[in-house]
Amino acid sequence: MTFLPQEVIRRKRDGGTLDDAEIAAFIEGLTAGRVTDAQAAALAMAILWRGLALPECVALTQAMTRSGTVLSWNLPGPVLDKHSTGGVGDTVSLALAPAVAACGGFVPMIAGRGLGHTGGTIDKLDAIPGYRTQPDLGAFRSVVTDVGCAIVGQSPDLAPADRRLYAIRDVTGTVESIDLITTSILSKKLAAGLDGLVMDVKVGSGAFMLHLPDAKALAERIGTVANGAGLRTSALLTDMDEPLASVAGNAVEVAYAIDYLTGRRREPRFHEVTVALGGEMLRLGGLAADEEDGRARVEEAIASGVAAEYFARMVAALGGPLDLVENPGRHLASAPITRAVEPHRPGIVAAIDTRAVGLAVVALGGGRTRPEDPVDPAVGLTELAGIGRWAGQGKPLAVVHARDEAAADRAAEAVRRAYSIADFDAAKTPTIRGSWTP
Template identity: 55%
Template sequence: MEMIPQEIIRQKRDGERLSPEAVSDFIAGLTAGTVTEGQAAAFAMAVWFTGMAADETVALTRAMRDSGTVLDWSALDRPVADKHSTGGVGDNVSLMLAPIAAACGLAVPMISGRGLGHTGGTLDKLESIAGYTIAPSPDLFRRTVADVGCAIVGQTADLAPADRRLYAIRDVTATVDSVPLITASILSKKLAAGLQSLVLDVKVGNGAFMTDLAEARTLARSLVEVATDAGLPTTALVSDMNHPLADAAGNALEVKNCVAFLKGDKRGSRLETLVLELAAEMLVGAGMAADLDNARMQAADAVSSGHAAETFARMIAALGGPADLLDRPETRLRAAPVVLPVQAARDGFLGACATRDLGMAVIELGGGRLRPDQAIDHRVGFDRLRPPGSRIERGDEIGRVHAASREAAEHAAARLRKIFAIVEDPPPEGPLVVERITAGRGVPAAQGLQ
């Protein structure tokens, strides 16, 4: 007999273990609309406070996967793989990674999401490109993946629809950072996408949802184990998010950063290190490379040869965007009317960054959402952010604000000066990739990987 939603909420509120049938009933109601937004919010909060056992999380993941269509890519002649990040600031990795992996022979049907909390969303970044279709028809999505090798799109109406509804509710109810909810949200979409292998980038640090390494490990292991139990081979990297990953934060600005990366202008950066490392994991996981060293070389060659840039350009054009985005990003991406350089107030080295505050500053500029239905300004944000450890002299530019008004720009500039600490001595440089996690175990990252 079908359980009523409030009884399921009560059970989870009281710390009881939900049966697979109860989870399935609740998700079915969420999909059908018989579970209200208030009930979904109460359920999410109950899970946040009391957690879920492994079997509950598996049941939630499968129920959300099965709430809509599950894609089938068996007709393709290349392995189907993807990557997902748990969210960070200046994390535009997906924009470069999908075409790099496709240029190396993978098929990458990347189902992405919008921003959550203080973190940016890949779909929001892509929507800064005029004409780009984040919700193509199923035929166009399949054709783009088959012809180009990759397509970065949003969830269609029939792909894990229960997750799409719950995702928006979590964003505005302070329930984003729940391991079971994150696990089920990420994996329901990936399982529905019909993948053959998956790589996860689990962020840790003051700009991540998981600020503690132990918490990040818990999430990474949950994701890897649940995915593996569902038949999807998965590995995870735990990576540092104590500094913005790219030197830009904001939607159109991160797309410009992606274009510069694919043209070879970001060599030697932390961003390049992580992109190539995740690409290597994808290639090894899909059986396209014998080991990580060989896979890194393949990925680097895809960038240096221009093949990845060409693939990115073809994807943008195939999904309705301008064919000349790589050649004319400054005219194809709308610019903010006010651009304000921010100077350092003293000499020293760029030390700690309040990365979460940087993400919130983008939202305050209008580049993120406080409500699910809120429109965003794709033009605004920060760029030319200096990397951690940079030598700074008073008056040097530590970044630029892009804003809709002079008043907003000056407020954001004052905030940016407080977000970046300037210290007397060079700060210690920790690893960018902290740990590699596979089913059943975690593996510390190789020394020297920054």
Template identity: 60%
Template structure:
């Protein structure tokens, strides 16, 4: 029978459940040319309004995975795992998580993305390191994973290419927020990476794409059910993004924060708890640890002993960065021309933070993209960001700006002041709001 894309679109438009074969053939049409961009857009809109059942979401995810290469790590002598965050501000967890897991014998081939909207991108952070290549060929990628235990790079052209097509269409058709499409987009790339286990860090709060706990839980549940249904052992933590996770926000500043964390010079408490909790989940899921408690002990030892720092340094050097990056970070990370404090306007307790507003202030400084082709200034952003509950007055900085010129510094100061609201007390937001275990 001749395949007609419009029939699949009409079936979903009318609320029917699509078969796995219908979905697979439709997605394969992206590559063969039998499905036009207009038809892909119509399909996305139909899914947005009619949603998809869990079996449909699994089928869509697998079809997008199979649109390109699926990596095979069976030659490695240990488990292979990764982490995905739904995006936040001051979220540099990946920079520590990958080498910590590598130090306990878990291989981490981490395929990351760039900044999206107000959220920072892991690849943009690594671009702050001179010489580091985020787009190595497959041979170098495999070599670094094997030798360092981890490699953090960008999505290759042949990895889930259908996702690139559908994502670009969703971005301009108002269908980004569909949980079914978000689920398939995230998981198709992770499944194509050939993982044995995955932990998800689903954010909730003012700096998250899903601002309410209910919506964050819906997304986390969808991701966990679909990933496990597709054969990838996956669990999730729902973590707080009502304030920046680290005290730094901005690419080079978050790299500096991560190196300070690994070496023990400075470790933000909230950042440490989320990072080690995610690592412990992976340790248990892969069987490297017998329990979350045992996993927590293993990852704390990997961090405190310096073994994780050594793995990070080895990965950076193997991917073209400076061999002495950890030891001589100041010589390699460029400072911003203007560095100055932002002060509170009155006395009070930091009662609320518009975390998205802080992220957009980083974008306005030049640390993110207003359009896809914008160049990023890796020097700019904030550090010494205060969190909820801090007592401040007009003589106490709530943040320190790193800017490239006076105009952007003044704009950033106005933005960050607007993002902080003072009051008498701060809410007690749970750092880890929920945990969702693998379903198989």
């Protein structure tokens, strides 16, 4: 029977159920150019309004996975990864991948760039001079095999249908569809040839999911579809009502990750999320008897300094400086202007508009307002005050790192507006707010 894209669109528009063959033909046509951007946008809008049944979501995920190269591995350990839905000060990937590799896992982490107010792992790694965030698949395979982990950007060979569909969704008001978010994330992870995936679903003022029920629904949807597509997946729901780390930016987050791995700085919330995700990854991969055993193994890999050694080897293998871990200040860019941001009045931090904090970094040049915008690796915020901390003279809300005085002024005021100050202690939200397992 002749494939007609408009008939697929009409069926979904009217609330019908698409079969596997229709979905496969549509995605094959999208990849080959036989399906137009307008037709893909129409189907995306129909999916946003009508939703996908579980079998449809699985079929769409698998079709997008098969649109390009699907990696396979022959390694002496499980192939594992984690994916975060995005936040502020969330530089966990840089610490987690080497920690899991140090425990016997192999981590081919395909990461993304910043989206909206959230920081992107690849933008952070681009702050490391020489680091290749877009190696060819041969080099990617080699580093994962030899080192145990490699964090890189999406190759054009992996899930190209997702790359095209996401660009269309980004300009047609269909990004928010849980079904399309799910298929976008999972098609890339399935293409990476994983044995296990742990989702870090963020919830709070700095997350795309502001409310816990919505975050739980997203975690369940992603986990159910992933397991239906043959990828063992579980999820943690973690707090983003305040920045996860006390820094936000690109070079400053790389420096923070190095400080964390080397023991110069171990902030409790960041450490809790890193260890919890790592423990669950090891459990999924059969490298730990349970999550508690996995957390203990990750703790040891970090405390012993072995995880830092794996990070250094990964950086060097992908073209970065051989002594980055020992001398980060020699290689990472720094901004010419630094300014402490005092609150409008002294008091205790009661609440933070974390999204506004992330947007302050974007406005400094640490993110993009248009896809073609360059990112300044040097700018950002450090010493971000957390909820429950006193702020006043000598205890700033943050330190701004900017290119010029005007930018520093704007960022300082944006930070002040993002913070609510009170005269009493504020109740802190738990860092780990829930979990999902099949």
